[in-house]
Amino acid sequence: MESLTFDLAQQALRDLNQYLHNEAKTASVKKVIVANPDGAHNIAVGLDCPVDVEVVGHAGYYAGGMNKTATVTINGSAGTGVAENMMSGKVHVKGFASNGAGASAHGGLLVIDGDAGLRCGISLKGGDIVVGGSVGSFSAFMAQAGRMVICGDAGDALGDSLYEAVLYVKGNIKSLGADAQIEPLTETDISALKELLSAAGPAFAEHDPKSFKRVASARSLYHWNADANQEY
């Protein structure tokens, strides 16, 4: 069987997720289609096999959360926490994503064609995020590892208290967070941008890697500074 459809207007979400957790690992089905998602929460969470899932419509909270090796495509928008804690694989949102997209992702690639809400990539731990539109305030807050590409603008306090994650922004940055700084693009950055933009898809590959700014940690918060008097 090439594809299997779960119609959430008729079938329970739990049936879909249990299929994806169990039978999908050994079945010959290449693609699972989720019809009438209608904003349901927890669609295709916790996947652990290289299955291809297409959500035809808008997803609710935590879609594709904890994903490992699977590819989840959402044709509409995604609610809070899409691909949160992703380990590997790919989650692609063709519309906009709400707050906390890709929060804490350890690996994998999250692509958002539209805008992302606030706190996109908060506490990123090694995953990659590519956003076609703009991201809201406090994005990449305390991001520890991984890369984030923002083709539009960034809101307030981008990269506040960054660790070793690196952010690339093409548009305007409303404000940088504490300890985040703009740094010159290196050859390594340009090849990283090429790689990420091309992985995100043909529409992204049209962006010129050289037109991005690199934002990384100034590392001044890494060590306690008694003279800072709690002012950062």
Place this chain on the structure above:
Amino acid sequence: MCGIVGLLVKKPALRERLGELMVPMLIGMTERGPDSAGLAVFTDSLADSSRKISVYSGLTADGADFNWQALGHGIKTHLGIDAKVDAKGNHAVITVQSAAEPVKHWIKEQHPMLHLLSTGRSIDLYKDIGTPAEVADRYDFKHLKGSHLVGHTRMATESAVTPDRAHPFTAGEDFCLVHNGSLSNPNGIRRMLEPRGITFETDNDTEAACRFLEWRLREGDELEVALQKGFEELDGFYTFLMGTPDSLALIRDPFACKPAVVAETDDYVAIASEFRSLAHLPGVNHANVFEPAPEEMYVWKA
């Protein structure tokens, strides 16, 4: 948690179907707010000399058996004011061809346990404890007609689960507000408003926001100016949805801690905490669906 819903229809023919379109929206927010529900609907406006008052008898000893006709007679006998009483169970809309204040004053004096829900020329308000489906059924929400409405499903955090602490809250005339979130300075707002003669009916944090914004409107601020002052004075987490006779207005706190999503077509503007409350609306697959930005004002005109 809590859920908010709002619906404004752009075509007069759809006013007949306002309630029918909204009931699934309200029920869709049951998981976010299972303990109470309510809504305010804005209808065609009464003449300038008339007022309608929504009244709730669930807190009286008689509850749903309250003698509404006797209340109408009492208003006529004691005040010489003709009152049309449209009652259903523990709820009635009393329409008078006079100012509202003497009638409200008399009701409060004679029936201190009756709860006055709303006053105005356009607003009817219903709220009670129970699941959204139970409350919608109790008041036959599916047959409500009007140009726009504001609804709420409550999961109480800041004050007890009682009918008077359910949303929407009202203040003054033809103004209501629903809230998803929690305010951190409601008592400061109260201490600022009470010396100005503004009285509070509950200890609920949302009531402080409602009375603050209505006070600014009454002082002459345009809606946008009042909302800007709200951003400056109200501290906490909030998505607020407000109704006036000719508009719906929405604001979110600067951290967008509480959700909201909008679907707009040529026929309607629908607002909900989550898309799952909008999924049933006709033509929603072709609607412009977006998330309102934090600290922005959204005002839709009826």
